Amino acid sequence: MSASADHLKALLSAHAAGDDDRFYSVALQVAAKSARQGHGRLAAELRELIDTSRAEKISRRPAPTPVVQPRGELASLLTADYPETRLADMTLADETRAALEKVLHEQRQRGRLERFGFTPVHRLLLSGPPGTGKSMTAAALAKELGLPLFTIRLDGLISRFMGETASKLRLVFDAAAQTRAVYLFDEFDALGADRANGNDVGEARRILNSFLLFLDQAPAESLVVAATNHRRLLDGALFRRFDLAIVYGQPSAEQSIEVLQRRLAAMDTSGVAWGCLAALTEQLSHAELVKAAEAAAKRAILGGSDTIDADQLRGALNERHLLRHA
CATH class of the missing domain: 3.40.50.300 (P-loop containing nucleotide triphosphate hydrolases)
Incomplete structure (x- = not known):
């Protein structure tokens, strides 16, 4: 089960209080935890459900006041x-x-x-x-x-x-x-x-x-x-x-892994040993980590697969380090 007892209690509490922002925030935490545990498909499905629910609620709310483009x-x-x-x-x-x-x-x-x-x-x-x-x-x-x-x-x-x-x-x-x-x-x-x-x-x-x-x-x-x-x-x-x-600072090793997992939530990353990649994320910014994740994902997709392995990520992270020192 991806959701912890604390997450479940927080979800119920937010629902009871009618606090949509808190409810979706906790739900996204559950999705992120699923991704960290290697359940990429489940994380992607949860995010899709959250986005769909949000869109339906937003459509029923007054839209922001349109702003005329600066003239x-x-x-x-x-x-x-x-x-x-x-x-x-x-x-x-x-x-x-x-x-x-x-x-x-x-x-x-x-x-x-x-x-x-x-x-x-x-x-x-x-x-x-x-x-x-x-x-x-x-x-x-x-x-x-x-x-x-x-x-x-x-x-x-x-x-x-x-x-x-x-x-x-x-x-x-x-x-x-x-x-x-x-x-x-x-x-x-x-x-x-x-x-x-x-x-x-x-x-x-x-x-x-x-x-x-x-x-x-x-x-x-x-x-x-x-x-x-x-x-x-x-x-x-x-x-x-x-x-x-x-x-703002460079992300910690744990945050770096979370950045990679968030960007790859739609891919199957169940075979990735994330801890082995931590050293390669050092000194890379959030934006550089996102680019590395995207590069690995595109290689997999164009190779006919939705599965990401550690070697693909390792290669993409090494490329970002080379670009930093080019």
């Missing part, structure tokens, strides 16, 4: 999307998941907090190596809250005429005040570099000062998420302005 100058600054990734789909450290669940809880209880004069967490700083889930986190938060994800295009925001950048920043934050959404500043160090940097220029400092001012005034209805691979480059004042700073 005019905003069209060169923002890209809009409705993501499908959920928090339960991500492999995260326990403390990271707890922090993100806190954000969701406060946002869902925003009205109650505001009645007492408090605002929910709505300004997040995510930092860590590439491929560790920062941008995916913004997508998952948008999906969980039924909001669009607006990604700020820094190539459009940062003008060669640097005096224009502050006015473009104002446009973005004005949009955040008018349209509730998740606003993602990816590769944020391009904007938030330390003002004390000797190579900096006065205009760049003024741009950062403008960002800090706009961030202070950002409405609690929208989430402003800044993601960077280079935390050390950021100006110290930024850390005081964000409500929450989350540091």
Whole structure:
């Protein structure tokens, strides 16, 4: 039996309380446990049932308010999307998941907090190596809250005429005040570099000062998420302005195996001795592990099989290591 007694109790408790989010989260944990135990087909069937049930429930709920695609100058600054990734789909450290669940809880209880004069967490700083889930986190938060994800295009925001950048920043934050959404500043160090940097220029400092001012005034209805691979480059004042700073790291051996198992849930992995692959997952990011799993799966499928063996995974993981050092 893949579900533990604790899982069964949690499922019944969530069902009794009418807490669909908790129910599906536990159900996905059961599917993940099935995958870890080598029951790939069962895990895939459970995920399919969960997705079908979710889709039916969502179809009966009011759809998110349609958001007009950015027009005019905003069209060169923002890209809009409705993501499908959920928090339960991500492999995260326990403390990271707890922090993100806190954000969701406060946002869902925003009205109650505001009645007492408090605002929910709505300004997040995510930092860590590439491929560790920062941008995916913004997508998952948008999906969980039924909001669009607006990604700020820094190539459009940062003008060669640097005096224009502050006015473009104002446009973005004005949009955040008018349209509730998740606003993602990816590769944020391009904007938030330390003002004390000797190579900096006065205009760049003024741009950062403008960002800090706009961030202070950002409405609690929208989430402003800044993601960077280079935390050390950021100006110290930024850390005081964000409500929450989350540091992402490379996955542990156990998390790495979970990433592989999640991506290969539709394949038969019952013959894989996962423990033997742990050493090969070291130093690989979540994104690199996903690519390795996909490479192994495609080789098997194109070879006429739905079965993955350890040698195929070992070869795919070795390829990712070679690419890292190319």
